[in-house]
Amino acid sequence: MDLILQLLFTGIGIGAVYALVALGFVLIFRATNVVNFAQGEFSMVAAFVMVVLSVDLGWPYWVSFLLSLCAMALVGAVFNLGVYYPLRHRSFLPVIIATIGASIFLANSVLALYGPQPQVLQGWFDTPGIQLGPVYLDSQYLLIIAVTIVLVAFQYWFFEHTLLGKKLQATSQDKEMASLLGIPVSAMIMLTFVYSALLGGIAGILVAPILFVSIQMGATIALKAFAATIIGGFGDVAGAIIGGLALGVIETFGAAYVSVPYKDGFAFLVLVLFLIFRPQGLFGERVAEKA
Amino acid sequence: MKLTRRGFSGALAASLAAPAFISRAGAQGTTLKLGMCAPVTGPAAEQGRYAQTGAKIALDAVNKAGGVLGKQVELIIEDDQTTNPGIVLAFSKLAAQEDIVAFLGSIRSTQVHAMAPDVLKLGKPVMIGGTDPALTHMGNQWLFRFRPNDSYSGRVLADYGVNTLGKKKWAIVHSTDAFGTAGGKALTEALGKIGATVALDQGYANQSQDFTPVVLAVKQSGADILGSYFTFENDLGIFARQLRQLGVNVPYVGSPSIVNVSALKLAGPALYGTFGVADYAEDSSEAAKAYGKLYREAAKLPPDNQSAWTYDAITILCAAINKAGKTDPQAIREAILATKGHAGAEGTYNFDANGDGLHGYNVVKNDKGNILFDKHIDFND
Amino acid sequence: MSATAQAAKPVAARRFRGPFAGALAYAAIAALAAVAAVYTPFDDYILHILVETATYAIAVFGLTVVLGLCGQINLAQAAFFGLGAYAVGLGTADLHVSFWLALVAGAGVALVMGALLGMSTLRLGGHYLAMVTISFQQILTLVMINWIPVTHGPDGIGNIARPALFASGHGFLGLCVIALALVGYVVWHLPETKLGRSMRAVRDNELAASVSGIDVYRVKVAAFALCALLGGLGGGLFAGGFSYVSPDQFSFAESIVFLTMALLGGVASPIGALIGTALLIVLPETLRFLKSVPGLYLAIYGLAVILIIRFMPDGIWGFAQTYLRRLMRPAPFAQAAPDLVLVPAKIEAPSALEVEGLSKHFGGLKAVDGVSFSVQRGSVHALIGPNGSGKTTTLNVLSGLYAPTAGKIALDAHDITGLPPHARTAAGLGRTFQNIRLFRSMSALENVVIGAERKGNEIPPGDLPRGHAALVERARAALGFVGLEGRSRDPITSFSYGHQRLIEIARALAGNPTLLLLDEPAAGLNSTEKLELRGLLKRIAAKGLTILIIDHDMALVSDVASHITVLNFGRRIADGVAAEVLRNPDVIAAYLGAEPDVAHRA
Known part of the structure; x- marks a missing residue:
């Protein structure tokens, strides 16, 4: 039982990381119908910026954090202008490939600028964790779970209860109609990319104390987060969260009770099974993509 | 920003052709x-x-x-x-x-x-x-x-753990890549030869983000000493920290990566008091x-x-x-x-007839982040 | 008729001689290249590069098929490459079977895996396919690493044997060149086959492809399986060439390399694939000065991918081709197009189409609600109604794009309610779209050939040429009928909107349908074009073809239609002879009193 509780906590913690990155996927997908394969690199870039500011330059944590987020907003904007926007009238295929190119570019630019050594980034708390009975709760995982809850709540409020949020929703549902209603569609898409880069950045900075800051950190998380997005039903925020948490838990228990080396395979196996037997995702109604 | 399609193609063609004109120079025979x-x-x-x-x-x-x-x-x-x-x-x-x-x-x-x-x-x-x-x-x-070679690192780890530290019930954790698999095998064989038991032999895939299941398996195996072959320092760092968090405090001897600079930086105090084999030790x-x-x-x-x-x-x-x-x-x-x-x-x-020049390893200790040379163990066969 | 037949023969002969001479020249060049590979005294370094290029290029040809021809993404080509390589590695080194047997087995395993993977996900397409291929790639890599008793794990497999005849490095290179040439020939000619044309149609417009009688799903699976097969073949040869394989050579990163090779060279043609492969193998070797800083080279690589996609979407070869094409325009047809013959359906049921109690609900919205009508054979029947009355939904249900909530559809007394779109087309249903759906990368003629190729279309008897030439003649006849035969070689994009509409109609006519569905054919046309359309519809009707037309243009409808069914709010409010229906007070009220409603236009 102790064992199960400990595994469950870790699974949920990892799952929350996937869910956080998956949120960014969902946003961009809803706004542009495009899967951003560079979403994981947003996390990686943010973590490296944070290392430069708070470790190398020794600036205070919060200043570094806010500046990192500013940098991510910029990355999101440039990403939109350089990768998505010029291709917005083409089919999804060129866009997917361009985002893959962007992912290679971002990862290797950081490698060229900073070198291949993994870096350490401290967390927000000095205490590494709490022993709660038989279960050890890593404080950083607790923080990630909390931030995920807050961000999901914020996102819900933002999309359902603010004018800007509603405009964004209108844009994602029908661009032509939105522009007829006087909504500046390009600006809305820009905003989506910026927000999504911020989300990715927050996820990156949050997981850095656990996974360390490395060039590869983004890619692995992003693939799992993407799987979570599909399991949750594309474009469904709640689905992506549940999908992420489920993946984290399945992976952890799979590793404990089936096989450690094949751990990464579980996520993909679950994904393939979902695609074959329940392609609409957990709650989704949409079967295929928009025609 | 007015990069036209034609302009881009021209630039691409030029950059592709350029290296062909850079001739290879080099003196011969001197x-x-x-x-x-x-x-x-x-x-x-x-x-x-x-x-x-x-x-x-x-x-x-x-x-x-x-x-x-x-x-x-x-x-x-x-x-x-x-x-x-x-x-x-x-x-x-x-x-x-x-x-x-x-x-x-x-x-x-x-x-x-x-x-x-x-x-x-x-x-x-x-x-x-x-x-x-x-x-x-x-x-x-x-x-x-x-x-x-790894048969020696395995033998040195086994020898040090069993004969110097006096521990006979082992848990082995190794990467499933070529290095980790060969190392794990060598350690298992060496332990078998000197009469120690292997309570757990656990492989993991590189770039794992979490080692909780591995650490819990180590804990449950009841082993009184841990030996490991890690390839990447970030994996080792995550593992070592979770090991300490989940309360595993048995002696720990590891392959060379356990004492390299990057691992020390990433894992910090989590690796204090561990032993490693190192083919190079400054002292x-x-x-x-x-x-x-x-x-x-x-x-x-x-x-x-x-x-x-x-x-x-x-x-x-x-x-x-x-x-x-x-x-x-x-x-x-x-x-x-x-x-x-x-x-x-x-x-x-x-050198022996096979082409192996070295037949032993240094054992070093991580003493609060400083790597101290402990002893050199050599074999004659 | 006889004049047409006489005219057709020389055409056929010329078409036969052309490709044959081309194939001969190609074979000669390929043989020369193979001989050069064997006898030129390359050093080992050049030999390795050439073997790598040749074997990678075979795998990249696979991407030419799946991505270039069929428009589907495959991010697991390295996995299929790896399957072939491991089959040859394990087969020759461990099981000691012959190289050839292992090569065939590897390619076969890749083919089967590709087909299975395709079958499980190609219905979803797009992003899902991207994700599933990545998953497959990752799982296969894990299996290669962890299933040590069979795969030797991360150690990889050494001592891979080559066939005795090609045991030397040069000999093996010769073998690779021959394989490359053969596969290249097949891929080069694939677009001219029925399967290849179907793939292109699927890539350009899945909806239009399915209503032109193409089984979209099957074509996609075929493309995917073929791609996997070529991956496996290339991988098997690669293993022979390098005599050592290990899991890290077939990772996701390699799949991206394959993809980039295809994109850089030009995804539409095997020549592009070869250019891209050669460049990306030679380039890292020559651009060493960029590689002193780790990551810099790959960063530029990533940037290049973005720039190629942005500025050179057709790759290097596609770019070069736009210039070559101007120089090499195909010769115009020497003979005039034959007359279009439309063969009436064989079953003499009283009505061509019988619709009974048809309903289509979207959640709570009853877009079509219990509609019944029948279309008399040989008549022009119009389906009208105000905006939002359910006309286009009805049409989409009729052509199989939507599954009906309730009701029955019989074409030629044959129940087609449960059939997918392409099967309805095979059963004799042709249609056009309100917003024109043509295959935009093709010429007018190629578009119409795809229509002519529909399953069940028996080209009218006579001593016309068979095979591809017959299809071309049929397509030219259809284009001639709509008055555009003179421009049949022009790309679709060069036609005006009105002409594109005519080409779409010609595509449907070339399939010799029992019933032609026209969805707002007059939409977007100017008054001259509308006049032409009216004339065309009358000429079609005069040939005895049954037409079901949907349109707003009452002048057009009242002029051409003999029967009219009127819908409002998803229900039938009038049905009968045109003149009577148009005098019906309910109909007049519906048109004058109803608010425009755009809620569910498909």
């Missing part, structure tokens, strides 16, 4: 040439730089002392891109230059496996750092190893200390095994060619195999 495959690019590019520095320090010393066979020695480096096809290409490129008399291969076992068929075909000596025991036991007489001998001094001067970095083996390889290779008195591959081979009692940075080289 120097003695050695080839080296090193990861200039790819995931191990950083380590590749260390390896090149080590080789160049040795080269400078050799050339200052008059070179080899009266000629200055020149090292021609080809990028192996840290991949298997990359090293095959790099090696074939070097092999095509007939005046290269011997080569330095890779520290990565899979890369040595990949290039081995071509080495056999070419029939010239290749110095290697890959530690998979099979490399010198598969009938390829042209591979010479300048690091102790293990006078030769190691002397090399450490040279390397710190040249690279402004603490020395490690990545550079120590290439340093030893160049030094011993050049000495062997001088002793052979000619560049005939068979003569060089015999001269290398005849090398006995050479005090190198990595240890004392006594």
Whole structure:
């Protein structure tokens, strides 16, 4: 039982990381119908910026954090202008490939600028964790779970209860109609990319104390987060969260009770099974993509 | 920003054509040439730089002392891109230059496996750092190893844990890559021979983000000592921290990565009090200390095994060619195999018939982040 | 008729001689290249590069098929490459079977895996496919690493044997060149086959492809399986060439390399694939000065991918081709197009189409609600109604794009309610779209040939040429009928909107349908074009073809239609002879009183 509780906590913690990155996927997908394969690199870039500011330059944590987020907003904007926007009238295929190119570019630019050594980034708390009975709760995982809850709540409020949020929703549902209603569609898409880069950045900075800051950190998380997005039903925020948490838990228990080396395979196996037997995702109604 | 389609294509065409006009220059015959495959690019590019520095320090010393066979020695480096096809290409490129008399291969076992068929075909000596025991036991007489192979690291870990620390119930955690699998196997075998038991033998895939299931398995196995083979430092860092968080405090002896600089930085206090085997330990001998001094001067970095083996390889290779008195591959081979009692940075080289130069490891202790030399364990077989 | 037949023969003969001479020249060049590969004294380095290029290029040809021809993404080509390589590795080194057997087995395993993977996900397409291929790639890599008893794990497999005849490095290169040439020939000619044309149609417009009678799903699976097969073949040869394989050579990163090779060279043609492969193998070797800083080279690589996609979407070869094409325009047809013959359906049921109690609900919205009508054979029947009345939904249900909530559809007394679109087309249903759906990368003629190729279309008897030439003649006849035969070689994009509409109608006519569905054919046309359309519809009707037309243009409808069914709010409010229906007070009220409603236009 102790064992199960400990595994469950870790699974949920990892799952929350996937869910956080998956949120960014969902946003961009809803706004542009495009899967951003560079979403994981947003996390990686943010973590490296944070290392430069708070470790190398020794600036205070919060200043570094806010500046990192500013940098991510910029990355999101440039990403939109350089990768998505010029291709917005083409089919999804060129866009997917361009985002893959962007992912290679971002990862290797950081490698060229900073070198291949993994870096350490401290967390927000000095205490590494709490022993709660038989279960050890890593404080950083607790923080990630909390931030995920807050961000999901914020996102819900933002999309359902603010004018800007509603405009964004209108844009994602029908661009032509939105522009007829006087909504500046390009600006809305820009905003989506910026927000999504911020989300990715927050996820990156949050997981850095656990996974360390490395060039590869983004890619692995992003693939799992993407799987979570599909399991949750594309474009469904709640689905992506549940999908992420489920993946984290399945992976952890799979590793404990089936096989450690094949751990990464579980996520993909679950994904393939979902695609074959329940392609609409957990709650989704949409079967295929928009025609 | 007004980059037109035509403009871009023009620029692309020009950049593609340009390298063709850069002609290859190089004098022939005035120097003695050695080839080296090193990861200039790819995931191990950083380590590749260390390896090149080590080789160049040795080269400078050799050339200052008059070179080899009266000629200055020149090292021609080809990028192996840290991949298997990359090293095959790099090696074939070097092999095509007939005046290269011997080569330095890779520290990565899979890369040595990949290039081995071509080495056999070419029939010239290749110095290697890959530690998979099979490399010198598969009938390829042209591979010479300048690091102790994993059967020795396994034996040293087992010997130290059982005879020095007095622990007999082991948990083994290893990466499922070539290095980790071979290491885990060697440790299991060595433990079997000295009568210790293996309570858990657990593999994991590289770049795992979480080790909770592994740590819990270690905890549940009831082992009183832990041995590990980790390939990547970030994996080791996550594992070590979770080990401590989940309350596993048994003695811990690990493969070389446990004491490398990057692992120390990432894991911090989680690795305090652990033991590691290290083929290079700065305090293990006078030769190691002397090399450490040279390397710190040249690279402004603490020395490690990545550079120590290439340093030893160049030094011993050049000495062997001088002793052979000619560049005939068979003569060089015999001269290398005849090398006995050479005090190198990595240890004392006594080549055996298989081409293995070293037969033991240093055991070092992580004392609050400082790596202290503990003892050297050597085997005679 | 006889004049047409006489005219057709020389055409056929010329078309036969052309490709044959081309194939001969190609074979000669390929043989020369193979001989050069064997006898030129390359050093080992060049030999390795050439073997790598040839074997990779075969795998990249696979991407030419799946991505270039069929428009589907495959991010697991390295996995299929790996399957072939491991089959040859394990087969020759461990099981000691012959190289050829292992090569065939590897390619076969890759083919089967590709087909299975395709079958499980190609219905979803797009992003899902991207994700599933990545998953497959990752799982296969894990299996290669961890299933040590079989795969040897991360150690990889050494001592891979080559066939005795090609044991030397040069000999093996010769073999690779021959394989490359053969596969290249097949891929080069694939677009001219029925399967290849179907793939292109699927890539350009899945909806239009399915209503032109193409089984979209099957074509996609075929493309994917073919791609996997070529991956496996290339991988098997690669293993023979390098005599050592290990899991890291077939990772996700390699799949991206394959993809980039295809994109850089030009995804539409095997020539592009070869250019891209050669460049990306030679380039890393020549651009070493960029590689002194780790990551810099790959960063530029990533940037290049973005720039190629942005500025050179057709790759280097596609870019070069736009200039070559101007120089090499195909010769115009020497003979005039034959007359279009429309063969009436065989079953003499009283009505061509019988619709009974048809309903289509979207959630709570009853877009079509219990509609019944029948279309008399040989008549022009119009379906009208105000905006939002359910006309287009009805049409989409009729052509199989939507599954009906309730009701029955019979074409020629044959129940087609449960059939997918392409099967309805095979059963004799042709249609056009309100917003024109043509295959935009093709010429007018190629578009119409795809229509002519529908399953069940028996080209009218006579001593016309068979095979491809017959299809071309049929397509030219259809284009001639709509008055555009003179421009049949022009790309679709060069036609005006009105002409594109005519080409779409010609595509449907070439399939010799029992019933032609026209969805707002007059939409977007100017008054001259509308006049032309009216004339065309009358000419079609005069040939005895049954037409069901939907349109707003009452002048057009009242002029051409003999029967009219009127819908409002998803229900039928009138049905009968045109003149009577148009005098019906309910109909007049519906048109004058109803608010425009755009809620569910498909």
